[in-house]
Amino acid sequence: MMSKKIVIVGGGAAGMMAAISAAEKSAAVTLLEPNERLGKKLNITGKGRCNVTNNADLQTLLANVPKNGKFLYSAFSRFDGRDAMAFFERLGVPLKTERGNRVFPVSDRSFDVSAALERRLKTLKVRLLRDRALSLDIADGMVTGVRGEQGSYPAGAVVLATGGVSYPATGSTGEGHRLAREAGHTVTPLQGSLVPLRDFGVGRDLQGLSLRNVALTVFENDKKIYMDFGELLFTHFGVSGPLVLSASAHMRHFDKKAYRLEIDLKPALDEGQLDKRLLSDFAKYANHDFANALNDLLPQKLIPTVVAWSEIPPHQKVHDLTREQRQGLIRILKHFPVVIAGPCPVTDAIVTSGGVKVSEINPTTMESKIVKGLYFAGELIDVDAYTGGFNLQIAWATGHAAGQAAAECNQGDEN
Numbered sequence: 149m150m151s152k153k154i155v156i157v158g159g160g161a162a163g164m165m166a167a168i169s170a171a172e173k174s175a176a177v178t179l180l181e182p183n184e185r186l187g188k189k190l191n192i193t194g195k196g197r198c199n200v201t202n203n204a205d206l207q208t209l210l211a212n213v214p215k216n217g218k219f220l221y222s223a224f225s226r227f228d229g230r231d232a233m234a235f236f237e238r239l240g241v242p243l244k245t246e247r248g249n250r251v252f253p254v255s256d257r258s259f260d261v262s263a264a265l266e267r268r269l270k271t272l273k274v275r276l277l278r279d280r281a282l283s284l285d286i287a288d289g290m291v292t293g294v295r296g297e298q299g300s301y302p303a304g305a306v307v308l309a310t311g312g313v314s315y316p317a318t319g320s321t322g323e324g325h326r327l328a329r330e331a332g333h334t335v336t337p338l339q340g341s342l343v344p345l346r347d348f349g350v351g352r353d354l355q356g357l358s359l360r361n362v363a364l365t366v367f368e369n370d371k372k373i374y375m376d377f378g379e380l381l382f383t384h385f386g387v388s389g390p391l392v393l394s395a396s397a398h399m400r401h402f403d404k405k406a407y408r409l410e411i412d413l414k415p416a417l418d419e420g421q422l423d424k425r426l427l428s429d430f431a432k433y434a435n436h437d438f439a440n441a442l443n444d445l446l447p448q449k450l451i452p453t454v455v456a457w458s459e460i461p462p463h464q465k466v467h468d469l470t471r472e473q474r475q476g477l478i479r480i481l482k483h484f485p486v487v488i489a490g491p492c493p494v495t496d497a498i499v500t501s502g503g504v505k506v507s508e509i510n511p512t513t514m515e516s517k518i519v520k521g522l523y524f525a526g527e528l529i530d531v532d533a534y535t536g537g538f539n540l541q542i543a544w545a546t547g548h549a550a551g552q553a554a555a556e557c558n559q560g561d562e563n
């Protein structure tokens with residue numbers, strides 16, 4: 149019997165995993181990727197270190213997928229973070245687990261992850277073709293092949309794994325969404341998640357300032373919805389940095405809700421302790437102007453803004469400061485406000501929120517409920533997760549499910 153012909157569209161994390169999973173089930177697999185290299189986006193993940201997954205059980209994985217997490221129950225049950233770890237260790241990539249159970253290669257090189265996947269694809273004799281899929285061949289509700297720029301590829305099953313629309317220079321340009329739509333699927337609105345945020349201008353004066361060890365609280369219509377500690381960066385458009393990217397994944401309703409951030413510039417000190425600290429600094433600088441008394445407490449770049457917002461005259465002598473003025477200053481230091489105008493464009497986001505509608509996909513097999521033999525994997529699907537390796541875990545788990553099911557389905561065995 150001839151082996152089943154499967155075409156995988158997209159050589160990113162999900163496509164490579166789908167190709168490996170199908171080839172391990174003895175399918176004859178062709179992988180189409182227009183980039184010169186496979187895994188172009190994978191190579192820039194985790195600042196080049198690749199936070200490859202999270203060392204987490206099923207429940208933790210699901211809790212970190214704020215949109216359509218339930219859809220992933222079956223795929224995660226069969227391939228969770230520990231399965232992903234075992235998979236990569238088997239491929240010869242030693243791993244380590246860091247803070248928050250984030251898993252990285254011991255080498256801190258994402259390239260080692262993509263190279264291991266590519267080696268496995270070659271061992272399994274997956275046909276790697278540099279081509280871009282232009283359309284799907286569909287007859288009588290069944291997929292029969294893929295047309296590319298360079299040729300046509302008949303197939304008994306096709307896995308679409310073309311990614312989202314973030315960082316389009318890596319190849320994820322949204323073509324898969326068009327192919328899915330042409331096949332009759334709904335694509336939910338696309339927007340960025342894990343994305344820098346635009347403010348109403350505070351950032352301009354503070355541009356380039358990086359704050360470590362601050363606490364960030366997010367308010368949605370004045371309700372506190374998120375708080376975390378970490379590093380934040382002021383930019384020419386607003387705020388960015390790991391803390392902001394993580395927070396942005398919780399801000400999902402810019403169309404109908406208002407968001408503001410509060411930065412606690414001194415999270416290690418409560419208000420009483422901070423007051424003591426101010427009193428000690430002010431004793432040291434008693435005869436200075438107020439504007440020159442904060443040098444030991446704050447980065448230089450931040451001082452003019454804090455002084456302006458404290459409403460204390462900058463040239464007032466420190467020994468003249470009242471208790472009320474000090475209390476006002478403490479409020480600013482503990483609740484430094486940034487009002488958010490909106491997210492940066494989806495192209496600047498780490499992941500795309502929105503995609504092929506999950507109710508049109510079988511959650512066990514990743515097969516389309518509209519076209520037989522058509523499968524989806526990875527960021528193309530309308531699921532996205534918080535930071536911590538969860539987005540790649542979605543790619544591995546859905547790629548694994550789609551590849552296996554595509555190899556096992558009965559349609560077009562002799563194609």
Ligand SMILES: Cc1cc2nc3c(=O)[nH]c(=O)nc-3n(C[C@H](O)[C@H](O)[C@H](O)COP(=O)(O)OP(=O)(O)OC[C@H]3O[C@@H](n4cnc5c(N)ncnc54)[C@H](O)[C@@H]3O)c2cc1C
Nearest residue numbers: 158160161162193194199281310311319526527537539540
């Ligand atoms: C800067 C950055 C850092 C990140 N860091 C992490 C991290 O540390 N951990 C984590 O979990 N997640 C991280 N992510 C998210 C993660 O990279 C993605 O969620 C993941 O790569 C999605 O995999 P995918 O295979 O679905 O899509 P992609 O990796 O985008 O791959 C899609 C592939 O399809 C190809 N393609 C597109 N159209 C066609 C077509 N018509 N024909 C053929 N091929 C096509 C593209 O060229 C591309 O190679 C990061 C993302 C970015 C941008």
